[in-house]
Amino acid sequence: MEKAKVLRAIKKRVAVQKGNRAEEMRAEYDIRGGVRGKYYERYQQGTNVVLLEPDVAAVFHDSQSVNRALRMLIDLARTQIDDKLRTS
Numbered sequence: 001m002e003k004a005k006v007l008r009a010i011k012k013r014v015a016v017q018k019g020n021r022a023e024e025m026r027a028e029y030d031i032r033g034g035v036r037g038k039y040y041e042r043y044q045q046g047t048n049v050v051l052l053e054p055d056v057a058a059v060f061h062d063s064q065s066v067n068r069a070l071r072m073l074i075d076l077a078r079t080q081i082d083d084k085l086r087t088s
Contacts, residue, residue: 008027052060060066 051068052066060069
């Protein structure tokens with residue numbers, strides 16, 4: 001067993017013995033491989049989170065499919081507006 005695993009096991013055991021589960025950190029929360037500021041630039045550009053209703057989410061499983069459908073709708077709307085302007 002490597003030293004880090006041994007230390008985590010000891011800390012976990014001590015935390016459980018003390019009854020203080022707040023000191024215990026789950027393995028899936030390990031952030032040692034993280035990159036600081038990874039999404040900083042994207043966040044600075046602005047974010048736009050949209051919550052889909054369940055029936056819509058059942059059709060669109062990811063942001064790519066939602067964006068594709070919205071772009072098609074935008075193109076259709078622009079075409080119809082252009083057609084109306086030409087005929088008037």
